[in-house]
Amino acid sequence: MPLKKLGELEVPSDQDYLAEVDNFTEKLIKKTLLPSSDVDDVAIVISEAVNNAMVHGNNLDVTKSVKIRLYSCSKYIRIVIQDEGGGFSPEDVPDPREDENLLKASGRGLLIIRHLMDEVSYKSVKSGTQIIMDKYV
Amino acid sequence: MKLKSRTEGDIVILEVKGKVMGGPDAAVFQEAIKAEIGKGIKKFIFDLGGVDWMNSSGLGILIGGLTTIRNIEGELKLANVTDKIQSLFMITKLVTIFDSHETVENALNSFN
Ligand SMILES: Nc1ncnc2c1ncn2[C@@H]1O[C@H](COP(=O)(O)OP(=O)(O)OP(=O)(O)O)[C@@H](O)[C@H]1O
Ligand SMILES: [Mg+2]
Numbered sequence: 001m002p003l004k005k006l007g008e009l010e011v012p013s014d015q016d017y018l019a020e021v022d023n024f025t026e027k028l029i030k031k032t033l034l035p036s037s038d039v040d041d042v043a044i045v046i047s048e049a050v051n052n053a054m055v056h057g058n059n060l061d062v063t064k065s066v067k068i069r070l071y072s073c074s075k076y077i078r079i080v081i082q083d084e085g086g087g088f089s090p091e092d093v094p095d096p097r098e099d100e101n102l103l104k105a106s107g108r109g110l111l112i113i114r115h116l117m118d119e120v121s122y123k124s125v126k127s128g129t130q131i132i133m134d135k136y137v
Numbered sequence: 138m139k140l141k142s143r144t145e146g147d148i149v150i151l152e153v154k155g156k157v158m159g160g161p162d163a164a165v166f167q168e169a170i171k172a173e174i175g176k177g178i179k180k181f182i183f184d185l186g187g188v189d190w191m192n193s194s195g196l197g198i199l200i201g202g203l204t205t206i207r208n209i210e211g212e213l214k215l216a217n218v219t220d221k222i223q224s225l226f227m228i229t230k231l232v233t234i235f236d237s238h239e240t241v242e243n244a245l246n247s248f249n
Binding site (some may be wrong): 018047096103105107109 | 156193221
């Protein structure tokens with residue numbers, strides 16, 4: 001079964017839209033073959049990636065948007081979040097589990113994404129940067 | 138996220154509900170803690186039993202709360218930490234940072 005597009009949403013870089021993104025994506029995810037125990041995990045990683053796209057990718061500039069796309073096939077569901085930024089080097093991100101970072105209020109999003117998803121990659125596109133996240137069903 | 142507070146003696150219980158996903162949630166939470174501190178409160182329980190899920194922003198909110206409360210030499214206990222939140226604590230190694238209790242009752246009794 002080929003990869004099928006389930007839906008797409010584009011929102012301005014304003015965190016007030018996080019709830020709307022969650023409503024939209026949760027409905028789509030619940031229709032996939034993903035076990036219900038994994039639905040919340042996928043909702044969490046979408047919130048992480050959309051937060052990052054808004055805050056780090058687009059610097060909360062409301063004239064810049066974030067695109068959320070969902071796909072599925074018989075083996076996995078795929079989530080692609082795209083911002084309008086220049087990207088970053090994931091290997092340069094400090095490990096939040098180190099003692100000196102443990103009490104910091106931020107820096108845990110990517111770690112959580114990597115733990116909850118099965119495949120994570122980044123792609124530079126013409127108009128910005130994508131994070132591509134797969135979860136096996 | 139929805140936040141409700143109640144007081145038992147000199148202890149404030151902040152009941153957190155819904156999805157903690159960032160944006161406005163952090164400011165709402167900090168304001169609530171600061172308001173209680175303004176009233177002289179030093180002992181806090183965060184009751185997380187009603188949290189559907191939280192992300193790294195939620196973890197940041199808990200740590201921010203802990204730091205604020207420690208800065209006034211207060212105490213924070215967590216109660217009803219769900220399996221989902223516990224697994225985030227494991228992934229991020231935050232397990233050792235928080236003093237967690239099964240129930241609000243247990244958390245209340247753990248203060249002297
Ligand atoms: N879409 C993005 N564009 C540019 N930089 C990014 C992007 N996503 C993440 N980063 C970089 O990676 C770092 C780590 O991201 P991560 O989500 O782990 O932590 P955070 O967003 O800083 O804090 P938290 O997610 O815990 O609230 C960010 O501080 C930022 O420098
Ligand atoms: Mg983040």
